[in-house]
Amino acid sequence: MASSNTSTESCADSKMTLADASPTSDQMGKHESNTALTSDSKTSLHPPDGFPSPPDGGLRAWTQVLVGHLVSFNSWGYLNSFGLFQAYYATTLSATPSAISWIGSVQILLNFLVGCVSGRALDAGHLRATLALGMLLQLVGIFTSSVATQYWHLLLAQGICKGLGDGLMFCPAVAVVPTYFTTKRAAAMAIAAAGTATGGLVFPIIAQQLQPRIGFAWTVRVMGFVVVFNSVLILLLARARLPPRKAGPLLEWRAFKERGYTLFCVGMFLVWWALYFAFFYVSAFAKTHLGVDTSTSLTLLLVSNAVGAPGRIVAGLVADRYFGPLNVMIPGVFCAAVLMFAWAGVHSLAAFYVFCVLYGFFAAVVQTLFTSACASLTPNMNANGSRTGMCFAVVSFAALTGAPIGGALIQLNHGSYLYAQIFGGTSLMAGAAALLAAKFSYKRA
Numbered sequence: 001m002a003s004s005n006t007s008t009e010s011c012a013d014s015k016m017t018l019a020d021a022s023p024t025s026d027q028m029g030k031h032e033s034n035t036a037l038t039s040d041s042k043t044s045l046h047p048p049d050g051f052p053s054p055p056d057g058g059l060r061a062w063t064q065v066l067v068g069h070l071v072s073f074n075s076w077g078y079l080n081s082f083g084l085f086q087a088y089y090a091t092t093l094s095a096t097p098s099a100i101s102w103i104g105s106v107q108i109l110l111n112f113l114v115g116c117v118s119g120r121a122l123d124a125g126h127l128r129a130t131l132a133l134g135m136l137l138q139l140v141g142i143f144t145s146s147v148a149t150q151y152w153h154l155l156l157a158q159g160i161c162k163g164l165g166d167g168l169m170f171c172p173a174v175a176v177v178p179t180y181f182t183t184k185r186a187a188a189m190a191i192a193a194a195g196t197a198t199g200g201l202v203f204p205i206i207a208q209q210l211q212p213r214i215g216f217a218w219t220v221r222v223m224g225f226v227v228v229f230n231s232v233l234i235l236l237l238a239r240a241r242l243p244p245r246k247a248g249p250l251l252e253w254r255a256f257k258e259r260g261y262t263l264f265c266v267g268m269f270l271v272w273w274a275l276y277f278a279f280f281y282v283s284a285f286a287k288t289h290l291g292v293d294t295s296t297s298l299t300l301l302l303v304s305n306a307v308g309a310p311g312r313i314v315a316g317l318v319a320d321r322y323f324g325p326l327n328v329m330i331p332g333v334f335c336a337a338v339l340m341f342a343w344a345g346v347h348s349l350a351a352f353y354v355f356c357v358l359y360g361f362f363a364a365v366v367q368t369l370f371t372s373a374c375a376s377l378t379p380n381m382n383a384n385g386s387r388t389g390m391c392f393a394v395v396s397f398a399a400l401t402g403a404p405i406g407g408a409l410i411q412l413n414h415g416s417y418l419y420a421q422i423f424g425g426t427s428l429m430a431g432a433a434a435l436l437a438a439k440f441s442y443k444r445a
Contacts, residue, residue, distance in 0.1 A: 054180050060239060061180035061188075067238045068192030070230040071131075071173040074138060075166035077199010078223070079107050080279055080308070083301040084207045085158070087283035087294070088216060095151045098407030101280055105400045106159035107166065108276065112396035114167025121172060125244030128235060130172050135231040137165030142227060146220035173234065179241045190316040193368055197312065200305025202226065208298040255390065260441035264377055265394045267434030271333055271366060273398040274340065274424035274431075277406040278359055279304060285417060290349050300352060304360035311364030325373040330435050332365035337428035344421045370395075373435075377442055402427075 055061050082104035089100045121130040141162030148154045174192060181188045203223055210219045255261045282304055283297040292300075315332070319325040339359045346352050374391050409419040 054241070056181050063237050064176050064180055064239065064241075065188045065191050067234050068174045068177045068189075069195035069198065070234050071169050072192060072195025073199035073202070074227050074230050074234075075111065075170045075199075076196040077201075077305075078142075078162070078203055078227070079104065079111070079166070080196055080200035080305050081203040081207075081301065082107070083280055083283040083304075084204055084298055086280050087287060087297060088211075089154070090284055092216075093151050093154075096407065096411050097281075097284065098404045098411060099151065101403035101407045102400075103154050103159040104276070104280055105403050106155065107163035108399035109396045110160065110163030111166040111170060112392045112399065114164055115171040115392065118168050118171045125240070127172050127176065127238060127240045131169055131235060131238055134165045134168030134170075135235065137161050137168065138227060139165075139224060139231070141165060142224040143221060146217045146224065169234075173238060176238065176240055190313040190368075193312045193316070194309045196367070197305055197307075197309035197364065200308060201302055204298045204302040204305065208295050208302070211294070260377055260438045263434050263438035263441055264374060265391050267431045267438060268370060268374075268391060268395050269398040270427045270431030270434060271398075272395045273402040273405075274427040275336070275363055275366060275402070276399065277403050277420065277424050278340070278343070278363070280403045281406065281410075281417070281420075282356060286349075286352060288415065289417070290347075290352060292349060296349070300356050303353065304356040304363075307357050307360040308364035308367075311361040312368040315365040315368045319369055319372065324376055325369040326376055326435065326439055329366055329369040329373050330432055330439065332362045332369070333428055333432040333435060335362045336366060337425050337432060340421055340425035340428055343425075344418055377438065 086097070086100055086104065089095065089103075090097060093100065118130060118134075121127070138161075141157050141160075141164075144161070145154055145157040148157055174189075177188055177192050203226075206223055206226070207219055210222055214222075256265075279301070283301050286292045286297040286300050287294070315328055319328040336359060339355060339362065343355055343359075346355055406420040406423060409423055410417055413419045
């Protein structure tokens with residue numbers, strides 16, 4: 001996300017580093033807005049004034065990458081597996097698919113909103129205390145959801161409690177990583193980001209193997225014990241490199257006067273409005289429309305998450321070395337839109353496997369490059385944390401409402417996914433157009 005002296009300013013900075021650290025380091029200081037898109041693919045090797053040079057490797061540095069990977073595993077990896085919960089709750093709760101989707105959507109909302117400010121605790125020197133509080137909320141949310149019997153129980157436990165814990169943990173843990181690297185920063189952040197895909201693999205495998213044997217409640221508890229193990233390692237290994245310092249301003253309202261920045265926020269709102277719909281409903285679609293069993297439906301979700309690991313690493317390295325994050329992300333959004341429309345023509349299990357592989361790959365590209373693309377549009381990196389945080393706030397409401405809208409459209413169409421697929425494809429295509437307009441707006445500034 002940012003260079004060493006800006007990466008911990010906010011959740012925004014920390015998530016940006018997770019996606020692709022290179023754009024921001026080249027833009028330290030004040031740059032003209034029309035160069036924001038051309039200079040974002042190079043990495044500055046100069047440390048910020050007043051701080052020693054990052055070690056760019058070594059045991060402690062790579063240990064922080066492991067911490068970032070485990071935090072991504074526990075937070076976004078668990079969330080990427082929500083499709084297994086969506087399918088199970090649909091058969092056990094007297095709730096509509098749209099209502100069930102709110103549980104996962106609230107998690108995403110809180111991950112973004114809380115994440116926008118939790119990086120401030122790192123600035124003040126409270127990394128481990130913030131992580132400990134986040135871990136506690138995560139574990140309370142998981143273990144209480146295993147005994148929940150009502151919809152509102154799950155909304156409070158899995159949606160709100162787990163979401164708050166995710167938001168507290170993710171930003172501070174990932175913000176530490178770029179402060180340890182210069183030339184290896186993109187690789188380090190790609191490995192940290194891949195924790196989302198790793199978690200998205202492990203949790204569905206646990207459900208697939210254990211749920212038929214020990215039941216849903218104990219399967220969720222096993223997932224909780226995995227999170228406990230990871231949390232112990234995180235708390236033992238997490239170390240901040242930079243001394244505590246005063247945080248910058250939280251909001252920079254004048255950014256919305258920039259047409260390119262406003263278009264970028266609109267574009268990302270439209271993208272995130274539809275992006276998670278497929279992850280939430282892939283298992284349910286396979287069971288209701290293709291007639292597969294629970295094990296096969298979880299395998300499809302597993303495949304969607306598995307391809308995210310190479311998708312994230314490839315996207316980060318290509319954006320870092322060749323084209324810049326926004327120039328890579330726009331084609332990724334366009335491909336995801338085409339695939340969402342193509343989903344309407346899927347009527348066989350083999351075709352659905354192809355869809356899951358392709359959509360999982362391009363969705364991972366978009367997720368990975370979101371915050372670093374926002375940074376590439378920031379002419380003055382001293383304001384990057386505030387600007388990215390404001391974009392997170394905009395996107396959080398799209399993530400909150402997107403999957404429930406899809407669920408409501410499925411219900412409106414009597415169980416058919418066509419309306420939801422058209423909504424998702426149209427939203428992604430409109431998002432790609434807005435992002436393209438943002439790119440050319442800055443080029444012509």
